[in-house]
Structures are given as C-alpha cells and as structure tokens.
Amino acid sequence: MFDLKGFGDLLWAGTLVTIELALAGLLVGLVLGLLGASAKLSPFRVARWLASAYTTLFRGLPELLVVLLIYFGASSLLMWIASGFGYDEYIELSPFVAGVTALGLAFGAYATEVFRSALQAIPHGQREAALALGMGRWLAFRRIVLPQVWRLALPGLGNLFLVLLKDTALVSVIGLEDLMRKATMAVGYTKEPFTFYLAAALIYLALTALTSAALHRLEHYANRGYRGARA
Amino acid sequence: MSWDWSVIIEHFPRLLDGAWLTLQLVFLSALVGFLLALPLALLRASPNRWLQALPYAYIFFFRGTPLLVQIFLIYYGASQFEGLKQTWLWPILSEPFWCAIIAFSLNTAAYGAEILRGAIQAVPRGEVEAAQALGMSKPLMVRRIILPRAFGLALPAYGNELVLLLKGSALASTITLLDLTGMARNIIARTYTPVEIFLTAGVIYLLLSFLLFGGFRWLERRLNAHYH
Numbered sequence: 001m002f003d004l005k006g007f008g009d010l011l012w013a014g015t016l017v018t019i020e021l022a023l024a025g026l027l028v029g030l031v032l033g034l035l036g037a038s039a040k041l042s043p044f045r046v047a048r049w050l051a052s053a054y055t056t057l058f059r060g061l062p063e064l065l066v067v068l069l070i071y072f073g074a075s076s077l078l079m080w081i082a083s084g085f086g087y088d089e090y091i092e093l094s095p096f097v098a099g100v101t102a103l104g105l106a107f108g109a110y111a112t113e114v115f116r117s118a119l120q121a122i123p124h125g126q127r128e129a130a131l132a133l134g135m136g137r138w139l140a141f142r143r144i145v146l147p148q149v150w151r152l153a154l155p156g157l158g159n160l161f162l163v164l165l166k167d168t169a170l171v172s173v174i175g176l177e178d179l180m181r182k183a184t185m186a187v188g189y190t191k192e193p194f195t196f197y198l199a200a201a202l203i204y205l206a207l208t209a210l211t212s213a214a215l216h217r218l219e220h221y222a223n224r225g226y227r228g229a230r231a
Numbered sequence: 232m233s234w235d236w237s238v239i240i241e242h243f244p245r246l247l248d249g250a251w252l253t254l255q256l257v258f259l260s261a262l263v264g265f266l267l268a269l270p271l272a273l274l275r276a277s278p279n280r281w282l283q284a285l286p287y288a289y290i291f292f293f294r295g296t297p298l299l300v301q302i303f304l305i306y307y308g309a310s311q312f313e314g315l316k317q318t319w320l321w322p323i324l325s326e327p328f329w330c331a332i333i334a335f336s337l338n339t340a341a342y343g344a345e346i347l348r349g350a351i352q353a354v355p356r357g358e359v360e361a362a363q364a365l366g367m368s369k370p371l372m373v374r375r376i377i378l379p380r381a382f383g384l385a386l387p388a389y390g391n392e393l394v395l396l397l398k399g400s401a402l403a404s405t406i407t408l409l410d411l412t413g414m415a416r417n418i419i420a421r422t423y424t425p426v427e428i429f430l431t432a433g434v435i436y437l438l439l440s441f442l443l444f445g446g447f448r449w450l451e452r453r454l455n456a457h458y459h
Contacts, residue, residue, distance in 0.1 A: 057437070060436065060440045061398070061433050061436055062397075062398040062400075062436060063398065064402055064412060065436065068412070068429060069425070069429040069430070072425035072429070073425050073426040073429060076425070076426060077426070166296070166297040166298070168297075169299040170297075170402075172299070173299075173405060180299060193304075193308045194309070194311040194312070197303045197304045198308070201292075201296040201300045205292065205295045
C-alpha cells in the first residue's frame with residue numbers, strides 16, 4: 001500500500017528538522033513563559049501591563065501571521081537597528097531562526113498563563129519560611145518554588161508542546177526544510193500528493209503519540225509522593 | 232525605518248475583503264463542525280466500548296496531525312485519485328474554498344467533540360436521575376435535559392475553540408484563498424511593505440477575535456443566567 005518510492009530518507013531528514021524546531025521553540029517559549037509570569041505577578045504596573053499586552057497579542061494573532069511577519073519583517077527591523085550602529089550590509093533571517101522566534105513567542109504567551117496560575121497556587125507561606133530561614137530570594141525560588149511549579153504546570157505545558165509540535169508545519173511555508181516541506185518536494189517528483197501527505201500525517205501522529213506517552217510518564221514522576229492528588 | 236501609512240490606507244478595503252472571506256470560512260466551518268461534533272460527542276460519551284472506538288480514532292487523527300497537513304491532504308491529495316475526477320465530487324474538491332471548509336470543519340469537529348463530551352459527562356447526575364425517575368425516554372432526556380445543560384457548560388471552552396478556528400483560518404492562504412492573510416501576502420507581493428500590511432492584518436484579526444470572544448461571553452451569561 002505504501003510505496004514511498006525511495007523518499008523515506010528525505011522524509012526522515014525533514015522529521016529531524018521538525019523535532020529540532022519544536023525543541024528550540026520549546027526552550028525559547030519556556031524562558032519567555034517564566035519571564036512573562038514573573039512580570040504578571042510583579043509589583044510594578046509597567047511590567048504587568050507589558051506582560052498583559054504580550055499575552056493578548058500573541059494569543060490573538062494567528063501563528064502563521066506571526067511566522068510571516070517575523071520572517072519578512074525582522075530583516076528590515078534588524079537592518080534599521082544595525083544601521084544605527086553604522087552597519088549597512090543586508091541582514092537576512094534564516095527560516096529556522098524566524099520559525100523558532102515566532103513559535104517561541106506564541107508558546108511563551110500561553111505558557112505565561114500556565115506558569116502564572118501554577119505560581120499562584122504555591123502556598124505563600126513556603127516562600128516566607130524559606131526567606132525566614134535565611135535563603136536568598138533566588139535560592140528560595142530555585143529550590144522551593146520552582147520544583148513545585150513544575151508539577152502544577154506540566155499538564156498545561158505538555159498540551160502547549162503538542163500544539164507547538166503541530167505548528168512547526170507552518171514554518172514550511174517560509175521554506176524551512178522540515179517534514180512538511182520534504183513531503184511537498186516528494187510530491188513534486190512523484191505526483192502522488194495523497195501518499196506523501198498521508199505519510200507525513202502519520203509521522204506527525206507518531207510524534208504526538210510518543211510525546212503524549214512521554215508526558216504521561218513525566219506527570220506520573222512529577223506527582224510521586226502526592227497520594228490521590230490528581231484524581 | 233520608514234512607516235508607510237499610505238500603503239495601509241490605500242489597500243485597507245482589500246484587506247477588509249479578505250477579512251470577509253475569513254469570516255465566511257470561520258462561520259461555515261464552525262457550523263458544519265458543530266453539527267458533526269454533536270453525534271461524535273454522543274457516541275464518545277456512550278458506555279459501549281465499540282461505539283466509543285470509531286469516534287476516538289477520528290478524533291485522534293484530527294487532533295494529532297497539523298491542520299496544514301489536513302488541508303493539503305484534502306486539496307492536493309484528492310487529485311491523486313483519477314476515478315474521483317469523473318464523479319460529482321470533483322467540482323467541490325477542486326475548489327480551494329470548499330476544501331478549506333471541509334478541512335476546517337473536520338478539524339474543529341474533532342476538538343468540539345471532545346469539548347462536548349466533557350460537557351455531557353459533566354451534567355449533574357441529579358438532573359439525569361430526576362429525568363429517569365420521571366420516566367423520560369433516552370432520546371427525550373438527551374434532547375431536553377442533557378444537551379441544553381451541556382451546551383451551557385461547553386460555552387467557555389467552545390468560545391476558545393472558535394478563536395482557535397479563527398487563527399487556523401489563516402492557513403487557507405496556503406491553498407491560494409484570498410482570506411485576510413492571503414490578501415495581505417498578495418498586497419505585500421506588490422508593495423514590498425510586509426511590516427505595515429501584516430501588522431494591519433494582525434490588528435484586524437485581534438478585533439475579530441475580541442468580537443467573537445465577546446459574543447460568546449454574552450451568550451454564556453444569557454444561557455447560564457439562571458444556574459447560579
């Protein structure tokens with residue numbers, strides 16, 4: 001039924017790029033999410049307002065639009081900044097960097113909300129106790145608050161990662177050699193769009209299924225010691 | 232960096248045309264998707280394991296694969312089957328508009344089915360038992376007690392799903408449709424002003440999503456008014 005006509009290697013190479021893109025976007029998104037959550041809970045009104053604008057913006061804009069905007073717009077923005085420093089050469093953003101930035105920004109906007117609600121669920125007393133014991137603010141955050149935030153945020157973040165994994169397909173639109181783009185190339189040669197797009201779909205399905213299973217085990221591990229916590 | 236307002240003003244009407252197509256895509260797909268999601272959700276909520284399995288496979292496929300792949304499968308994939316070109320389906324499947332509607336509907340039906348299933352299972356058992364005690368038949372109970380209650384419970388999540396549908400509709404531009412994103416790319420191909428046009432399109436998307444979200448909040452308040 002499935003004759004990939006020798007394009008299996010091509011699809012595999014594309015799959016690897018897809019995974020790279022997803023992991024890189026995850027990294028950027030997690031950092032942005034933590035920053036955003038801290039800003040939302042900060043005592044400074046400017047920080048709260050900026051974080052609010054960030055989440056509203058990137059939760060309301062289509063991811064495809066953000067990818068296109070960053071890919072086509074970032075070069076002009078970067079060139080404008082660089083010319084202020086006297087650098088007048090042509091700056092171009094690779095599709096990979098544009099994709100990671102766009103997907104990371106979108107992930108970070110949703111992750112801000114996940115982290116914020118997780119942070120707010122940690123009893124305040126624990127942090128106060130840590131400070132009373134003489135722990136520095138950063139140490140208290142790193143050793144007391146963050147491990148617990150991790151457990152509470154994991155389901156939400158896991159969901160967001162699955163969405164991220166699927167959104168990587170969008171970056172094929174700006175020419176990144178990911179799974180989707182390789183599939184399109186194969187279609188161009190073989191004129192069998194259904195076969196190859198179905199193959200790509202099944203590969204994405206395998207990726208999401210594997211990720212879901214891994215997330216399930218991670219959640220189990222993170223909840224060890226919490227009897228009956230998650231009914 | 233120069234900001235060109237004239238480009239925005241000059242091409243704004245065309246962006247609005249694109250926005251109109253986007254709204255058409257969203258509303259039609261939401262409607263068809265909802266009509267599909269309802270039976271799927273009822274099947275999924277059934278205690279019979281065999282009845283659960285088929286919808287589960289469908290939902291698994293459409294939630295596990297990117298929307299872009301689904302669109303390409305339907306629009307480009309249909310052309311692989313020579314036999315299809317002879318049938319009455321071909322005029323529909325060769326039109327990007329209908330392919331987009333089909334893809335969006337199937338996709339939102341999968342997510343909607345899960346939302347509705349959760350809502351159906353969240354209907355308070357007391358109300359169901361009261362209906363059974365009154366001797367209501369199953370179909371009557373579903374129609375008059377369970378579904379209305381479930382709709383009210385599902386509204387917040389469904390509103391969210393509608394906004395996600397709006398964002399997903401941007402993918403219609405990848406199969407040559409001139410929706411808001413497609414129109415924006417079309418304009419930029421001529422004027423070379425990506426930042427201005429994409430940002431304007433973005434603002435229009437934000438306005439549309441505010442409107443949709445606001446509409447749902449209003450519906451939520453009206454339907455759930457007497458449940459507090």
